[in-house]
Amino acid sequence: MTAHQATEMQLQLLESLHTQVCKTKNYSYTYGTAGFRDKAAVLDTVMFTTGIIAALRSMSHNGKAVGVMITASHNPPLDNGVKIIEPDGSMLLQSWESHATQLANIAANDTVTQLIQYINEIVATLNIDSNVTPSIVVGMDSRESSPRLMDCLLSTLSPVFMAKIVNHNMLTTPQLHFLTAYQNNHEPSSDDKTVISVSQYDSKFQTAFKDLMNLYEIKDFNDCFESLVVDCANGIGAPQFQQFVKGLPQCNSIKFVNDDYTHPDTLNNSCGADFVKTQQRLPAGVDDSLLNDNNLYCSFDGDADRIVFYYVGNKTTKFHLLDGDKIATLFAKFLKKLLIKANLTQDDIRLGIVQTAYANGSSTTYVLDTLHCPASCTKTGVKHLHHEAQTAYDIGIYFEANGHGTILFSDNFYSKVQERQTIAIKENDLSSLKASKTLLAFSKVINQTVGDAIADLLGVVATLLISKMKPSQWDNEYTDLPNLLSKVIVPDRTVFKTTDQERKLTSPPALQPKMDLLINKIEQGRAFVRASGTEDAVRVYCEGKHADDVKQLSKDIEALIMSEVN
Numbered sequence: 001m002t003a004h005q006a007t008e009m010q011l012q013l014l015e016s017l018h019t020q021v022c023k024t025k026n027y028s029y030t031y032g033t034a035g036f037r038d039k040a041a042v043l044d045t046v047m048f049t050t051g052i053i054a055a056l057r058s059m060s061h062n063g064k065a066v067g068v069m070i071t072a073s074h075n076p077p078l079d080n081g082v083k084i085i086e087p088d089g090s091m092l093l094q095s096w097e098s099h100a101t102q103l104a105n106i107a108a109n110d111t112v113t114q115l116i117q118y119i120n121e122i123v124a125t126l127n128i129d130s131n132v133t134p135s136i137v138v139g140m141d142s143r144e145s146s147p148r149l150m151d152c153l154l155s156t157l158s159p160v161f162m163a164k165i166v167n168h169n170m171l172t173t174p175q176l177h178f179l180t181a182y183q184n185n186h187e188p189s190s191d192d193k194t195v196i197s198v199s200q201y202d203s204k205f206q207t208a209f210k211d212l213m214n215l216y217e218i219k220d221f222n223d224c225f226e227s228l229v230v231d232c233a234n235g236i237g238a239p240q241f242q243q244f245v246k247g248l249p250q251c252n253s254i255k256f257v258n259d260d261y262t263h264p265d266t267l268n269n270s271c272g273a274d275f276v277k278t279q280q281r282l283p284a285g286v287d288d289s290l291l292n293d294n295n296l297y298c299s300f301d302g303d304a305d306r307i308v309f310y311y312v313g314n315k316t317t318k319f320h321l322l323d324g325d326k327i328a329t330l331f332a333k334f335l336k337k338l339l340i341k342a343n344l345t346q347d348d349i350r351l352g353i354v355q356t357a358y359a360n361g362s363s364t365t366y367v368l369d370t371l372h373c374p375a376s377c378t379k380t381g382v383k384h385l386h387h388e389a390q391t392a393y394d395i396g397i398y399f400e401a402n403g404h405g406t407i408l409f410s411d412n413f414y415s416k417v418q419e420r421q422t423i424a425i426k427e428n429d430l431s432s433l434k435a436s437k438t439l440l441a442f443s444k445v446i447n448q449t450v451g452d453a454i455a456d457l458l459g460v461v462a463t464l465l466i467s468k469m470k471p472s473q474w475d476n477e478y479t480d481l482p483n484l485l486s487k488v489i490v491p492d493r494t495v496f497k498t499t500d501q502e503r504k505l506t507s508p509p510a511l512q513p514k515m516d517l518l519i520n521k522i523e524q525g526r527a528f529v530r531a532s533g534t535e536d537a538v539r540v541y542c543e544g545k546h547a548d549d550v551k552q553l554s555k556d557i558e559a560l561i562m563s564e565v566n
């Protein structure tokens, strides 16, 4: 039941809830790269309206379950945020982002009558059937503010919308994406008492990994590395992955660091994927007892939808980062080889990589010139990469350099590989048969709804073990160009506007030509500037052949920005 057909009593209810919940007033919210994100203290109002938007979105899908996750990922402990998940597990349709933003800003700045008016407008314009009962699936990360914000989010759902709610409490963002899709595909019949929980996620991915390991009779990690050390950023990924690996005998040698999610003030503090990627060094907690040239290391971010790997070479002195670009290229090389073995051509199955402008230039060159695969570049934010991977390729491998990504396999992929499998059986072509089986089994290890640290970890470990590849061999496929990513705080970041997938600035107008002069001075120079969608800052990315040039370029561009905006 929406306000459209609401009784006087329900309207009064919405009004009193609005007064009760929405303490943050005279405030402007923006839907950023990955939903709403801000200091947790000001998020009450936007949580209230996000509940309403999620209900309307579910009703517009005829009552299919829509997910809502409360998290601020890699941000500091005092931040929080919220994002909405479509019934198929993907991110909220972009046209709804503006409804979500407008409703939040009306709730923060206008009267409740205007709020109800806007809800009615959405219902009318999108032809939403008010009699549909919405279904909402919710979850949150381990931040201290999350339970309070969950209350704000849920406040209208039962009393005003009579929504069906499944509350998964604490879990990772990708687990919630998966379970939202799962719930819509497994609507239990009336006599089915199955409770949808994280155990469905666990068993699906555990089984997929075990099947793949059995196909190659792999019992442990020994062929490639000694231990896998997992840094969980002191976030929700820790308990979830610790529980998950209990079901996997191959993973006995995994060691955990930064796994104390019960102290949310330590979340992402000197650890986690974002710290390791941006600082290009080991996280806190990897002490001498864990340092070993033969180990492989990885870091999750705060909500476990990102992962980066690394290892230490040269008698533990040198840190080598294996980031999202390295993960994408590892997968591309592995899958391409399998396609060839299965007698499938690039015309049968189009395999491609999707990156953003933050991808290291060397990785793009390697994809194009060594792997001979197509590469696309999109704007920052996985929603853009996901869309391109889905529309341009049959095997769409997308990763942001920071480790957020996954692989999408099209219907054509499944039908062509099945076809090849049947032919291989008929012709008794065992090598081709095994390649087809591997392709199908591997696709099940991947979480195709969204980037997932746990599923990506399984994919990387399986790829290395099957290919008998050590971390250093993986790394040696190509060498990253020296690069620097920095932030500049400016009075108003919205004046920074870009074009060409964010690679060029159009505003402030004088900046790009001045930057080009600096970039052209250095060998293999490349740099771009854009406003962050998750932080109040402008990001500067620079790369070039020599590290010293890159440092200087970065400093010069930062100085240019400061002189331009002040």
Ligand SMILES: CC(=O)N[C@H]1[C@@H](OP(=O)(O)O)O[C@H](CO)[C@@H](O)[C@@H]1O
Residues within 6 Å of the ligand: 033, 034, 073, 358, 380, 381, 382, 400, 402, 404, 531, 532, 533, 534, 535, 539
């Ligand atoms: C350079 C960078 O790493 N940007 C990140 C960051 O977005 P910004 O819009 O740059 O703040 O957070 C996003 C959400 O997690 C992630 O998708 C993106 O890659």
Ligand SMILES: [Mg+2]
Residues within 6 Å of the ligand: 073, 074, 301, 302, 303, 304, 305, 306
């Ligand atoms: Mg995240």
